[in-house]
Amino acid sequence: MDKRLEYAPCGYISITHEGMITEMNQTFLDMTGYQREELEHKHLESIMSKANQLVFHSYFYPNINLHGHVDELFISLKDRSGQSIPYILNGRRYENEGVEVIDCALVQMSKRMDYERELRSAKKQIEEAYWEKEQTLAELKQLHAEIGQKQAELLELNAILVERSTTDKLTGLKNRRYFQETLEEHIRGYREQGRLFSLLILDIDHFKKVNDTLGHQAGDDVLEQMGSILSHHCREQDIAARYGGEEFVLILPDINTQESILIADNLRHEIAQAAWGSRIPGGITASVGIATFAGTDNEATLLRKADQALYTSKEQGRNRVTHSMDSSALPW
Secondary structure (H helix, E strand, C coil): CCHHHHCCCCEEEEEECCCEEEEECHHHHHHHCCCHHHHCCCEHHHHCCHHHHHHHHHHHHHHHHHHCEEEEEEEEEECCCCCEEEEEEEEEEEEECCEEEEEEEEEECCCCHHHHHHHHHHHHHHHHHHHCHHHHHHHHHHHHHHHHHHHHHHHHHHHHHHHHHCECCCCCCECHHHHHHHHHHHHHHHHHHCCCEEEEEEEECCHHHHHHHHCHHHHHHHHHHHHHHHHHHCCCCCEEEEEECCEEEEEEECCCHHHHHHHHHHHHHHHHHCCCCCCCCCCCCEEEEEEECCCCCCHHHHHHHHHHHHHHHHHCCCCEEEECCEEEEEEC
């Protein structure tokens, strides 16, 4: 056997059409703990449970015979200690000098508690079906459907968890962690492709007063509505996130200094003119600081420039827009 195949990063076995093992690589032996002479000329099913033998007969052989190959079959094999190890198996049939052989590649699966719980349940049902011959086919089909459904549910759950891990629950905007990762990507994009972008930091004016006088529920309502305004105001390629407390950040790709000032002032005006409801007498305003990325900037310096510009807007009376390159502010 070729040395590269002998130590390939997956297990390899070759079996006859009857299932007798004729070859295996060292990787497979290392994964299972067997010596080569313990497996040569042994039937592959000798290291399977009855449930897996049933799966092998009902899925592997029909597909090999019909299509000549099997893709992504979930199967468990016993190692030398008798422990059942899950694998993904791909197999392909071919003839060599008139002799038919089946080559199989096996990748060991990582153990996941929820998946194993479903698998144990599946094995139990398969074993029960094995002893109830008249119901085997119907129960096996149902079981395959359930496993497919569980896998689809797991993928959907993973997608939901990823989305939740990057989303601020109250406002529906992206959270600080997502913003920081995206900011790093835009900085790399500038250095690799010269793609310009601007950063806005927005702070709700007198927000502490809203919480202190009207209560935290009113404050939460303001934050939630601010999230809606920012989402509505943003282009598809823009990133709006809650930075923390009453501070929000926006990344504006392909926006230069003058464009960023106009966009920020339109946003500031939209916030000031929004209907905040009877619970918020006098409405809400916001102050904005802007920094447009320069070649010498990094994440820290860009944030510092935008934050200093925001401080200038606050110092000059709030409800203003200030760019780090321009000390002047746009009043309401």
